[in-house]
Amino acid sequence: xxxxxPRKLLLSKWTxxxxxxxxxxxxxxxxxxxxxxxxLELELQAVLTRRSQRLPWQSLQDAAAWKMGxx
Numbered sequence: 001x002x003x004x005x006p007r008k009l010l011l012s013k014w015t016x017x018x019x020x021x022x023x024x025x026x027x028x029x030x031x032x033x034x035x036x037x038x039x040l041e042l043e044l045q046a047v048l049t050r051r052s053q054r055l056p057w058q059s060l061q062d063a064a065a066w067k068m069g070x071x
Contacts, residue, residue, distance in 0.1 A: 006031070006039035006057045014044065014060060015067040023048055025070045031057075 014026045023046040030043040032054070042060075045052045060066050 004057070004061060006042075009039070009042055009057060009060070012068075013070045015069065015071045017063075017065050017067060021049070023051065 009028045010031050012028045014028070016024055016026065025047040026044040027047060028042050029045045029052065031039050032041040032043070033039050039057050041054055042057045043052050043054050
């Protein structure tokens with residue numbers, strides 16, 4: 001399990017453990033917060049295709065799906 005501080009995720013780099021459509025490397029491009037400033041979701045953008053996906057920040061804690069950095 002990856003230990004994360006959700007407020008420091010902006011512009012962080014991630015590698016998909018099981019790439020799909022040759023999309024292996026991702027960059028966090030945006031954080032979505034509630035009224036109190038708590039991070040709820042983030043936007044991951046594939047480096048190769050520039051396709052974006054929005055997901056809960058907690059999903060990056062799954063070491064079987066995501067690795068920190070670009071490997």
